[in-house]
Structures are given as C-alpha cells and as structure tokens.
Amino acid sequence: MDVxxxxxxxxxxxxxxxxxxxxxxxxxxxxxxxxxxxxxxxDTDRERYDPRALQDIYDxxxxxxxxxxxxxxTGGRFGxxxxxxxxxxxxxxxxxxxxSGHGYYCFCTPQRLEKLRESQAARGEGQGYxxxxxxIPPEEARARKERGERCVVRLKIPLEGSTGFRDYLIGxxxxxxxxxxxxxxxxxxxxxxxxxxxxVVDDHFMEITHIMRAxxxxxxxxxxxxxxxxxxxxxxxxxxxxxxxxxxxQKLSKRHGSTSLIEFRAGGYVPEAxxxxxxxxxxxxxxxxxxxxxxxxxxxxxxxxxxxxxAVFDYRKLEWFNGVYIRERSDxxxxxxxxxxxxxxxxxxxxxxxxxxELLLGxxxxxxxxxxxxxxxxxxxxxxxxxxxxxxxxxxxxxKMGAEETAKILSAARSLMFPAEGKNFFDxxxxxxxxxxxxxxxxxxxxxxxxxxxxxxxxTGSRVSPPLFESIxxxxxxxxxxxxxxxxxxxx
RNA sequence: GGUCCCUUCGUCUAGCGGUUAGGACAGGAGAUUCUCAUUCUUCAAACACGGGUUCGAUUCCCGUAGGGACUACCA
Numbered sequence: 001m002d003v004x005x006x007x008x009x010x011x012x013x014x015x016x017x018x019x020x021x022x023x024x025x026x027x028x029x030x031x032x033x034x035x036x037x038x039x040x041x042x043d044t045d046r047e048r049y050d051p052r053a054l055q056d057i058y059d060x061x062x063x064x065x066x067x068x069x070x071x072x073x074t075g076g077r078f079g080x081x082x083x084x085x086x087x088x089x090x091x092x093x094x095x096x097x098x099x100s101g102h103g104y105y106c107f108c109t110p111q112r113l114e115k116l117r118e119s120q121a122a123r124g125e126g127q128g129y130x131x132x133x134x135x136i137p138p139e140e141a142r143a144r145k146e147r148g149e150r151c152v153v154r155l156k157i158p159l160e161g162s163t164g165f166r167d168y169l170i171g172x173x174x175x176x177x178x179x180x181x182x183x184x185x186x187x188x189x190x191x192x193x194x195x196x197x198x199x200v201v202d203d204h205f206m207e208i209t210h211i212m213r214a215x216x217x218x219x220x221x222x223x224x225x226x227x228x229x230x231x232x233x234x235x236x237x238x239x240x241x242x243x244x245x246x247x248x249x250q251k252l253s254k255r256h257g258s259t260s261l262i263e264f265r266a267g268g269y270v271p272e273a274x275x276x277x278x279x280x281x282x283x284x285x286x287x288x289x290x291x292x293x294x295x296x297x298x299x300x301x302x303x304x305x306x307x308x309x310x311a312v313f314d315y316r317k318l319e320w321f322n323g324v325y326i327r328e329r330s331d332x333x334x335x336x337x338x339x340x341x342x343x344x345x346x347x348x349x350x351x352x353x354x355x356x357x358e359l360l361l362g363x364x365x366x367x368x369x370x371x372x373x374x375x376x377x378x379x380x381x382x383x384x385x386x387x388x389x390x391x392x393x394x395x396x397x398x399x400k401m402g403a404e405e406t407a408k409i410l411s412a413a414r415s416l417m418f419p420a421e422g423k424n425f426f427d428x429x430x431x432x433x434x435x436x437x438x439x440x441x442x443x444x445x446x447x448x449x450x451x452x453x454x455x456x457x458x459x460t461g462s463r464v465s466p467p468l469f470e471s472i473x474x475x476x477x478x479x480x481x482x483x484x485x486x487x488x489x490x491x492x
Numbered sequence: 493g494g495u496c497c498c499u500u501c502g503u504c505u506a507g508c509g510g511u512u513a514g515g516a517c518a519g520g521a522g523a524u525u526c527u528c529a530u531u532c533u534u535c536a537a538a539c540a541c542g543g544g545u546u547c548g549a550u551u552c553c554c555g556u557a558g559g560g561a562c563u564a565c566c567a
Contacts, residue, residue: 010567045566110565117564124493127563152565170497179495181563188565195567219496219562242498249559280504280516287506288515307505310560314503317517327530369530380528437526452526464528 003035004209007068008199010042011053014260015060017313018214018244018252021278025241026212027066028279028301035209039071040202043084044192060261064271065294070206078206083198090193093201093231094153094186098138102230103186105141105151106133128182129154153187155196155227163222168239169306175222184223196220200227208236215240215310216251239303242282243310252313268341268373272328273321281311291324319372326371331364338364338377345378347385359384362474366466380466384474388461388483393490396457398450406454407491409444413455414484416440418477426477430469458487 007023009015030037041057043049061067070076080086097103106129113129120127133141134156145151157180164174186197193201203211218240228235246256258264264274276292283306285292292300329337338360342348348356360381367380382389397406416436417425425433441448456468459480465471472480 008567012567042567048566106565108565113565127494154565173496175495179563185565190565192565194565199567214561215497216561217567221496240497243561245560247503251561277504282504284505286515290504290516309498311505312503314517317504320517323530367529370528372529434526447526449526456527460527462527466528468526 002209003030003033004038004207005030005035005212006038006040006203006206006208008040008042008202009057010045010048010195011057012045012048012050013053014056014262016252016259016261017278018259020060020064020261020274021244021281022212022214022241023061023066024275024278024297025283025301027068028297029210029212029303030069031298032301036069038076038078038206038208039068039081040206041072041082041084042195042198043082044195044198046190046192056260056262063261063265064275083193083202086198086202087192089205090197090201091187091191094193094197097155097186097230098153100230101138101156103153103155104134104136104138104183105145106154106183106185107136107141107144107149107151108132109150129184131183134183150189152185152189154183155186155223155230157181157183157223157226163226165221165225165235165238167218167221168237168303169308170218170240173218173221175219177222177226180223180226181220186227196223196227200224200231200233203236204228204231204233210237210239212239212241215243239306242307244281245310245312247312249310249312256313257315268375269318269322270325270329270337270374272325273318276325277318277321281313282307323372326374327369329364329368331361331368334364334368335361337374341374342378342381342385347378347382356385359474362470363466366470366474370466383460383462383465383471388459391457391461395463396454396487396491398446398453401450403491407488409446409451410454410458410484410488410491412440412444413437413451414481414488417484418481424477425480426473433469454487455484458484 005026007019007026009019009023027037029035039057039061041054043054058073068074070078071081075081083090094103098105108129112132116130117127133154136144141151158177160177162174162176163180164172166172184196185194187193202208221238221240225235244252246252248256250256252259258267261274272293275294275297276290279292279297279301280290283301285300285305326334335357339348339352339357342356342360343350343352348360352360363377363381363384367377370380371377393403396410397403417433428436437451438448441451444451452468453463456465456471457463459465459468459472459475475483
C-alpha cells in the first residue's frame with residue numbers, strides 16, 4: 001500500500017518549531033518509504049484566520065527546502081487542499097450523521113453554553129455539554145432547522161462502553177466513552193466544520209494511511225475513531241509524536257524565546273541546522289551519529305527509532321549545529337547567505353556593489369569558523385566596509401605597557417610593513433610577514449602578541465578580530481597605513 | 493478536579509535481562525594558535541522511588557512520586 005501522510009496546519013499563527021517538527025517527520029516518513037506527502041490547509045476557523053499565516057507556511061517550507069507532493073499550488077488528485085473550499089463536503093457528511101442517528105442538531109445558544117459552564121464550575125463538576133438537545137425528536141429538530149433556527153451538528157458519543165485505538169508508539173489507548181468530550185460539535189452554526197469533522201473526512205477522502213501528529217492530540221483519538229466508525233470507515237494508523245517542551249518542561253511557546261521559524265531565519269540560523277536539530281527531537285539514528293542532511297533523513301528516517309518522552313528544546317545545541325553548517329558553506333555560498341544580513345546592518349548597499357561582494361567573498365574564509373549565526377558577521381566585518389568603531393588609546397596598549405612604548409612598536413611595525421624600498425606587506429606571503437613580525441618582536445625584546453595586538457586594534461578597531469594578516473589585506477594598503485598612523489597619533 | 497500519556501548525565505539520546513551504562517550539546521582542565529574562533533586531548537556528570545518476576549534487573553510487571561497534555565461552535 002502506498003503511504004500517504006499529511007501535514008495540516010491551520011493558518012492562524014506563524015509556523016513554529018513544534019509544527020515544523022511534525023511536518024518534517026511526516027515528510028521524512030513519506031520520503032523514506034517512497035510515499036506521498038500532502039500539505040492541507042485547515043482554515044476552518046474564520047475568526048482566527050490570517051492570510052499572513054498562510055504566506056508564512058509557504059515562506060517557512062520554502063526556506064527549509066521542504067516541498068509537498070500534493071497541496072496548495074502543486075495541486076493533486078484529492079484537492080482542493082484548503083478546507084474552506086470543501087465546506088459542502090463536510091456539510092453533507094454532517095447531514096449523513098444526523099440521518100444515520102450518529103449525530104443531532106443542537107440549538108443551544110452560546111449564551112446557554114456559557115451559563116452551563118459557569119454553573120458547572122460553581123458546583124465543581126466536570127465540564128462539558130449537558131446533551132440537552134440530544135433528546136429532541138429528530139422530526140422536531142429537522143422542522144426547527146428548516147424554519148431557519150440557528151444550530152450546530154453534534155456527534156452522539158455512546159453513553160456506555162469504551163473506545164480505543166492502537167498507537168504505533170504507545171500501544172493501545174483506550175477511553176471510557178463517558179470520558180470523551182460529551183457530544184462535540186462537528187458542524188458550527190456558521191456552516192464551517194470543526195477540526196474533528198474536517199480532519200476525519202479529509203483524511204478519509206485523501207486516503208491518508210498514517211496520522212503523525214503531536215501527543216497533545218491523543219485525547220481526541222477515541223473521538224476520531226468514533227467518527228470513522230459512524231461513517232463506516234476504517235481509521236488510519238496513528239503515531240503520536242512526543243511533545244517539544246521549553247526549558248521549564250511546559251509546552252514550548254513564545255515565552256521560552258524564538259519559536260517561529262521566521263524568527264530563527266532572521267536570527268541568522270541556517271535551515272540545515274534547524275532540520276538536523278529538530279529531527280533529533282524525539283528521534284535518533286544510532287548511538288553516536290549527530291549530523292544528518294535532509295537527504296540523509298529522507299533515506300534513514302524510521303518510526304521505530306522514535307522516542308516516547310517529551311523533548312526539551314535546547315537552543316545551545318541548535319546553536320552548535322548552526323556553527324557546524326555555517327562552517328560547511330563554500331565561500332560563495334557563505335557570501336550569498338551573509339549579504340542580506342550585511343545589507344540590513346548597513347555595511348553594504350542594496351544591491352551590494354561588485355566591490356562589496358568581492359570583499360565579502362574574501363572575508364568568507366576568515367570569518368566562517370567564527371560565526372555561530374549569520375548575524376554575527378556584521379560585527380566582525382564592520383572594519384572592512386567602513387572605518388573601525390572609535391576606540392580609546394588604552395585599547396591599543398598591551399598588558400603592562402605604556403603609550404610611548406606602544407607607539408614605538410606601532411611605528412616599527414609600520415616601517416616593517418611599508419619599507420622605503422623593497423617588497424611591502426602586501427607583496428609578501430603570510431609566512432614571510434609572520435617571520436618579519438617575529439624578528440621585529442625579538443628585536444624589540446617583546447612577545448609577538450605585543451606587536452600584533454596594537455596593530456590589530458589599529459586596523460580593526462578591536463582586540464578581537466579575524467586573523468590579522470588576512471584582515472589587513474581586506475582593508476587594503478592605503479587604509480591600513482592611515483589607520484596605523486591614526487593609532488600612533490592617538491598615543492603621542 | 494477528571495481522563496490519558498511520559499520518566500537514563502543539566503539538555504538531546506543509545507540501551508531492547510548479564511555493559512567499566514555509550515555518544516552529542518553545554519560545563520571544567522589542557523594542547524595548538526597573532527586575538528577570537530576552529531580543531532584535538534581529557535575530566536566531571538544519569539538509570540525518580542518502592543515492591544515484585546528472575547540465578548540476575550536500567551531493561552519485564554505493579555504501585556508511589558514527579559512532570560506533561562487534554563478537558564471550546566480553536567486547531
């Protein structure tokens with residue numbers, strides 16, 4: 001049987017880690033088995049619908065490089081893939097349930113329901129609908145509905161017995177029917193279906209074979225099974241994925257930090273790191289492997305390596321993955337990744353000039369292993385694209401060294417780098433330059449660091465910088481000279 | 493409150509009756525190095541608790557405790 005799985009987000013908010021993890025697992029599961037991955041938009045909540053959230057779904061998965069075989073834009077045999085375009089289907093099937101006696105019209109107003117909840121809470125009773133309309137004779141209910149009375153369709157949950165289903169990970173999960181939400185609404189009074197109805201109907205007609213979703217959905221499992229049965233359909237296989245938590249053990253949310261993918265993107269994370277890290281939340285391959293490309297996961301993912309327990313999202317490990325994948329970038333790729341961030345920082349124009357691109361390409365190898373985030377580059381490369389940040393004279397001084405002595409060192413370094421005749425710094429190799437500086441340090445009876453330190457501050461404006469010689473080449477002869485002179489001037 | 497789910501280093505995890513309980517991130521120490529970083533070496537760090545079952549339990553069963561999810565005309 002052909003495996004068919006889906007990711008079914010509702011466009012009410014930004015795509016976040018939890019949702020993306022679910023999407024990824026479904027996607028990898030399908031890919032590993034040669035199955036079909038479907039994207040379905042569950043836009044049945046008209047109150048909370050947000051078109052930006054829909055765009056965000058496209059942006060997020062576009063950025064991650066995760067495509068769907070069927071769904072919006074790509075189409076497919078089972079469309080439409082927007083639930084808002086399938087309302088007639090849901091209405092029909094809700095109606096069928098009423099006809100078959102599995103469902104009924106409920107005329108209770110939101111106000112009555114609200115009052116009911118209040119009194120239940122006051123008495124400390126369990127909450128839930130009191131099934132008031134369940135006993136209205138069907139003919140009477142139909143007549144009221146036809147007279148135009150506003151109503152919803154509810155599912156008749158059996159009053160006794162229990163309903164269970166088998167979860168791939170957890171095993172058999174069973175609930176007494178009396179513990180299931182008493183007669184949940186299937187069709188809202190606005191004619192739109194609720195999640196339960198739309199989900200079951202679509203999964204059936206889209207021929208979904210496996211449902212992989214977060215464990216927070218476990219409680220509604222029996223309800224869905226009851227629905228399948230009421231329709232006379234066979235439920236798919238279930239696999240409830242472990243939850244993703246914040247540091248405090250609560251469901252991961254905004255207050256734990258960035259959770260939406262758009263934030264990670266803006267924060268300088270690369271998609272490979274997100275994919276790799278998130279895939280290891282509740283899944284593992286063996287006892288040691290950490291690094292997985294998307295292609296690896298498409299091949300290696302399997303359900304039997306899933307973990308049952310919830311996983312805490314660790315930003316620091318993600319950070320490490322981010323560094324790993326940044327270091328894997330070619331100069332050219334890194335340059336392209338960095339460009340938008342440098343543009344936002346105002347270091348390069350929009351669009352960047354070819355000179356700016358050339359500089360960035362040259363800078364790529366010297367900052368690559370220093371970046372934890374793409375956003376770090378702006379701070380590291382400021383001195384290449386503009387004058388260094390102003391610094392105080394004391395920044396130039398090596399430990400236990402005065403201004404006069406430091407000025408002498410800088411002057412000596414200047415002479416070494418730009419001799420009156422012969423090859424200058426830019427004509428020599430790094431090895432030759434280093435040898436020269438070492439000899440100079442010896443001559444001045446000091447450490448190499450005490451020569452390069454002040455020079456570093458002079459050229460880059462900071463005691464911490466990319467490798468000095470390469471940095472100097474990026475800055476160029478004219479500016480290097482000027483910056484050294486400015487530093488000496490600051491000292492005397 | 494009720495129902496359901498979960499429980500190996502701080503975190504992610506390996507383990508599927510007999511292991512010095514392994515790896516990764518983070519942390520400590522050291523080496524390399526022109527700063528920072530990278531890299532390498534190394535150290536510390538866990539089977540929630542109590543009962544069973546068994547020759548033997550981290551592993552199987554049952555409790556306890558702790559944590560979580562759900563309990564809408566939201567998904």
